[in-house]
Amino acid sequence: MANVLVFAEVRGGELRKVAYEAVTGGRALAEQSGGGQVHAVLAGAAGIADKAGALAQYGADTVLVLEHAGFAQYNPEALAATVAQRLQGGSYGYALFSATAQGRDLSPRVAAKIGAGLAPDLTGFVVEGGAVRGEHFNMNGKTIATLALAGSPAVLSVRPAAFQPSESPKPLATEAITSAVDPSASRVKVVELKQGNAGKLDLNDAPVIIAGGRGLKAPEHFKLCEDLADAFGNAAVGATRAVTDEGWRPHSDQIGQTGRNVSPNLYIALGISGAIQHLAGMRTSKTIVAINKDKDAPIFKIADYGIVGDVFEIAPALTAAVKQAKAQG
Numbered sequence: 220m221a222n223v224l225v226f227a228e229v230r231g232g233e234l235r236k237v238a239y240e241a242v243t244g245g246r247a248l249a250e251q252s253g254g255g256q257v258h259a260v261l262a263g264a265a266g267i268a269d270k271a272g273a274l275a276q277y278g279a280d281t282v283l284v285l286e287h288a289g290f291a292q293y294n295p296e297a298l299a300a301t302v303a304q305r306l307q308g309g310s311y312g313y314a315l316f317s318a319t320a321q322g323r324d325l326s327p328r329v330a331a332k333i334g335a336g337l338a339p340d341l342t343g344f345v346v347e348g349g350a351v352r353g354e355h356f357n358m359n360g361k362t363i364a365t366l367a368l369a370g371s372p373a374v375l376s377v378r379p380a381a382f383q384p385s386e387s388p389k390p391l392a393t394e395a396i397t398s399a400v401d402p403s404a405s406r407v408k409v410v411e412l413k414q415g416n417a418g419k420l421d422l423n424d425a426p427v428i429i430a431g432g433r434g435l436k437a438p439e440h441f442k443l444c445e446d447l448a449d450a451f452g453n454a455a456v457g458a459t460r461a462v463t464d465e466g467w468r469p470h471s472d473q474i475g476q477t478g479r480n481v482s483p484n485l486y487i488a489l490g491i492s493g494a495i496q497h498l499a500g501m502r503t504s505k506t507i508v509a510i511n512k513d514k515d516a517p518i519f520k521i522a523d524y525g526i527v528g529d530v531f532e533i534a535p536a537l538t539a540a541v542k543q544a545k546a547q548g
């Protein structure tokens with residue numbers, strides 16, 4: 220039996236979807252290792268404690284609330300010191316982070332402070348004989364390494380969307396914790412957060428993703444994706460690597476084995492062939508809709524709904540239909 224410490228990621232005072240995925244992953248770790256407890260670290264400015272209930276809903280036995288103005292933005296030094304101190308003082312078998320920009324920065328800091336092994340960016344894991352083994356893509360996904368971590372606590376980071384957030388309600392229990400060091404004395408200060416798609420949803424948080432491929436033929440035709448995303452209102456736009464390599468979209472939009480891993484409720488693929496490397500990043504989406512003029516395109520093998528036809532005719536019609544359905548309530 221091993222307790223698991225999970226870092227629940229917050230941005231702009233809101234829990235990110237990866238926070239629920241991390242708690243779900245933490246529950247899986249705890250259960251596989253014989254039924255330990257999951258403790259979730261929730262850090263932010265005053266008022267962040269209000270988000271604790273949502274973490275309990277996804278299976279956190281205790282939410283460790285770290286409230287301080289110095290945590291209004293990501294504060295790597297103070298967070299690493301606080302999480303490391305907690306790990307050293309508690310009976311934790313594992314610490315689990317999301318392999319996001321924040322988690323990729325924080326997890327090695329924590330591992331170094333406690334002298335623990337780190338298995339980064341895992342796409343899955345199993346606990347066997349008290350040790351965890353996790354899978355990790357190497358060399359742009361050309362090989363998959365299996366990493367075995369000995370020692371306790373072991374530090375892991377998990378790829379976004381590797382776990383579907385799954386509710387597992389627990390009675391809300393919180394514990395206020397304090398920073399191990401003065402958060403305002405950190406040498407590293409995040410002074411501004413610039414989001415790639417300012418004002419738009421992040422791919423990992425969006426319930427709907429409209430993704431475009433080379434079938435759109437030119438960067439300006441991504442307006443078809445933008446229009447459909449705007450019609451939904453809760454959608455983000457993604458792309459294939461063929462598109463980002465062409466420079467039609469930023470690399471941060473790339474979905475797939477060597478890009479972002481996503482798992483939205485609805486994934487609409489416009490002019491995407493469905494190469495295995497693309498599917499690796501989106502196949503866990505709940506409902507997949509594909510529009511492609513080639514009836515034999517591999518994307519149709521995993522699509523729940525397929526439309527064989529010209530994306531330049533179908534996408535605008537779909538946008539109009541979504542707008543109409545929304546207008547009718």
Ligand SMILES: Cc1cc2nc3c(=O)[nH]c(=O)nc-3n(C[C@H](O)[C@H](O)[C@H](O)COP(=O)(O)OP(=O)(O)OC[C@H]3O[C@@H](n4cnc5c(N)ncnc54)[C@H](O)[C@@H]3O)c2cc1C
Nearest residue numbers: 432433434459460461475476477478490492496497512530
């Ligand atoms: C090591 C490695 C890692 C990779 N990692 C990734 C990754 O992370 N993500 C990723 O996406 N790819 C990745 N790739 C690339 C991948 O193999 C494919 O080349 C890429 O996904 C193809 O992108 P695409 O579907 O946009 O283009 P294409 O394969 O060219 O497909 C375009 C599709 O559009 C359709 N089409 C054309 N015109 C129309 C029209 N008018 N209406 C409707 N449909 C139309 C065509 O029928 C075709 O199916 C990787 C490759 C390697 C080797």
